[in-house]
Amino acid sequence: MARLDAVLFDMDGTLVDSEKVWDVGLKELARRYGGELSTPARTRMIGTSMAESMDILHIDIAQPWRDPEESVRWLENRVGELFAAGLLWRPGARELLAEVRAAGLATALVTATRRNLVEVALGTIGAHNFDVVVCGDEVGRTKPDPEPYLTAAAKLGADPRRCVAVEDSPTGVASAHAAGCVVVAVPCEVALTPPDGVVEIDSLERMDVATMRKLVAGRAAA
Template sequence: MTAAPGSGPPVASGSGPLEAVLFDMDGTLFDSEPLWDVSLADLAEMLGGTLSSETRRRVIGGNLRDTTRIIHEDLGVEADVEESAAWLLERTRQLFALGVPWRPAAQAVVESVRRQGIATALVTSSHRALVTEVLAQLEPGLFDVVVCGDEVSRPKPDPEAYLTAAERLGVDPRNCVALEDSGRGIAAALAAGCVVVAVPEDGAALGDGHGAVVVPLEAVTVDRLMSLLADRVRPRLTL
């Protein structure tokens, strides 16, 4: 069921009810990107270099191993990718343990979905060690299913993580809406067949949304998600 990243979801002749909302973690629900800024800069310094702004942009939404590989290439260093990835994971875990704040309006969105009795999943490229630190800071039971980056064989932009979440929830991914903030994540959710809502802090940074409907996070409501799924039309930019 794997589709080419960015090719868009299968077009259904009709749509069912909204069965689940699937949430990305970093940068979508939680303001964790500043913490990644610190750990990535620390990794570059540990390797004897300085992280460029372009490389930082390139690794947004990426998995740990690819992120480390890109940083090695950018710095021109020959180092063990697995060792650097383990170092980065532990440094980031330490920062996450100090507290990861919600993005404005994000908690209200998740809680409103829960109040409607709609299933929820957290679908992230982050490793379980990091997700555990975040979940420990939350009210239990906000997410029915959690799929982490080290629990799938093909990370985003492959749809495996989203397909896995839908399968565990027992729902059709075409009856799900995914909230994402990065090009990789949007491509993964679209390829899985979800309706995708992009909620980046800077909507202009995504251009035309990469095939997602761009909506400010504070404007996301359950009714709006239901309407997008019911319409099942070619995605369009929403300001």
């Protein structure tokens, strides 16, 4: 029976309900430029890099000439203020993370969010809960490319095929699946159409370490 090497967690929308915080910052940024962010554009941003999100926003408000770096600086400062006020856990996330740690399993946080904001968020979710943290500005290609999850597994000395990745967004699911991980998808802000082999659940309250071990063993036996 194949063993479970590690559990790799996404952050925004998976562990913490931070997508709503990003909503506030992005809408404020659009209004700062005299525009209004549309719902379809906001949906396309979920799980993408900061650079991609700024491109989407600028095009959506018909100001493609805007400097993305300037927009990122303003947005990160604003979202950092909101993160510092505290983040809400997604249902079952804190309990699952605690169970994984209590089982002695290696863990990684794998996020498209940049390091400076992740450090603020770790004030809520706890840096001690992760052996490795891989941020969006620390890889050459971010989600949906497999590089973030491959990087996390390599840093842990783990086989991606024996890792469970927990994700909420289409880009995150695609990244973890392409890396060869066993993927547990728990939708938050957008509906998912996960590829074959991805396990979709409606809440992390329905997931535990025993089930993760069975998923990895089942993959190996298939």
